[in-house]
Amino acid sequence: MTDPGDLLLRWVSEQGAGTLFDLKQGMWWLAARHCPDIEPGAPGRWLRDAVALAHMDIDWHNRRWCAAPPVLTRLPQARGLAVLTGSRTAAFDARLTQAVQDGLVELFRVPSTRPPRDIPLPVSLIVQFDDEVGLAGWAAELGVSYTPCFALQGAALLPPLGLEVRTSKPEFGKPLEQYDLDRREYQLVRSPQGNGLYRLKRRDSKRVCQVLRDGEWYETSHELGVYLVVESLSPDADVLRWLPEKDCGRERFGTLYVDWGYPLPDLHRRVAVMCSGLAPRINAHAENLAYDNVPKTVAMKIADSLGQHLGENDE
Numbered sequence: 001m002t003d004p005g006d007l008l009l010r011w012v013s014e015q016g017a018g019t020l021f022d023l024k025q026g027m028w029w030l031a032a033r034h035c036p037d038i039e040p041g042a043p044g045r046w047l048r049d050a051v052a053l054a055h056m057d058i059d060w061h062n063r064r065w066c067a068a069p070p071v072l073t074r075l076p077q078a079r080g081l082a083v084l085t086g087s088r089t090a091a092f093d094a095r096l097t098q099a100v101q102d103g104l105v106e107l108f109r110v111p112s113t114r115p116p117r118d119i120p121l122p123v124s125l126i127v128q129f130d131d132e133v134g135l136a137g138w139a140a141e142l143g144v145s146y147t148p149c150f151a152l153q154g155a156a157l158l159p160p161l162g163l164e165v166r167t168s169k170p171e172f173g174k175p176l177e178q179y180d181l182d183r184r185e186y187q188l189v190r191s192p193q194g195n196g197l198y199r200l201k202r203r204d205s206k207r208v209c210q211v212l213r214d215g216e217w218y219e220t221s222h223e224l225g226v227y228l229v230v231e232s233l234s235p236d237a238d239v240l241r242w243l244p245e246k247d248c249g250r251e252r253f254g255t256l257y258v259d260w261g262y263p264l265p266d267l268h269r270r271v272a273v274m275c276s277g278l279a280p281r282i283n284a285h286a287e288n289l290a291y292d293n294v295p296k297t298v299a300m301k302i303a304d305s306l307g308q309h310l311g312e313n314d315e
Contacts, residue, residue, distance in 0.1 A: 004034040005120035013087035017066035031119045039117045046119040052273040054085035070144040083277030084125040112279035124277045154271040155298040158305035163218040184261030197225035223265040231307035241311040242299040256291040256299045
């Protein structure tokens with residue numbers, strides 16, 4: 001029997017694209033049949049993990065999604081390991097099964113651990129190979145794109161944090177929420193309380209996030225808005241930390257820790273996830289997410305891009 005996470009990915013892959021509303025309706029129906037006790041926020045977390053694992057892309061602003069094409073990419077300095085990302089239609093799975101039987105690689109199906117009341121994620125497809133030329137050829141035979149190492153390439157392209165698109169101020173008298181960094185949640189306010197991240201519903205009924213900075217309003221996402229506020233308050237807020245591995249010769253690789261309440265934007269999160277091919281580990285006790293096998297250079301680029309100082313961590 002197909003696991004719920006793999007079943008959801010198969011359904012998303014066969015659908016191809018659509019609206020977030022329809023997707024979440026389908027997720028509730030499919031997930032509820034296999035996971036009756038899922039939490040209300042579980043579909044949203046599944047979607048963000050699916051984006052980070054490069055199975056799909058989401059236009060949060062316009063509330064639309066599309067399945068991502070299959071891509072094979074090496075993991076950074078992971079001793080001959082690559083990850084096969086993207087959509088998985090029934091036809092693709094059939095080609096993959098045949099290619100593994102005939103090919104030069106070995107395939108491992110590795111699960112990402114999630115809490116019992118979350119929707120399970122699809123297994124990650126980790127490919128072990130001997131030489132990169134052979135790996136690229138195997139990808140071509142399978143009919144998927146080959147990217148030498150997305151984590152390193154993507155980290156080099158992370159844009160700097162900035163306020164770019166001005167927007168109108170919220171309508172007077174309409175409900176307005178301000179994000180409280182300490183409580184890690186939005187709080188209803190009567191009117192803007194100074195610089196900060198706000199959430200409101202526009203005339204077209206879309207819920208949007210806006211940053212108020214020195215009297216001007218700017219469009220943003222929740223994730224970028226959080227870091228814009230943190231940057232303006234303190235670039236040394238110590239919400240991103242990195243701990244090197246202890247094995248000899250692996251000192252340049254380690255784990256990136258991100259505190260709850262400071263979620264990475266989609267692109268940054270995908271770069272971090274593509275270092276291991278697995279979703280981040282959830283540390284409930286320490287209240288952070290842990291991304292493994294992240295080179296220090298990649299962790300520093302993520303922090304620099306978000307206007308933060310990369311701290312040292314003690315898990």
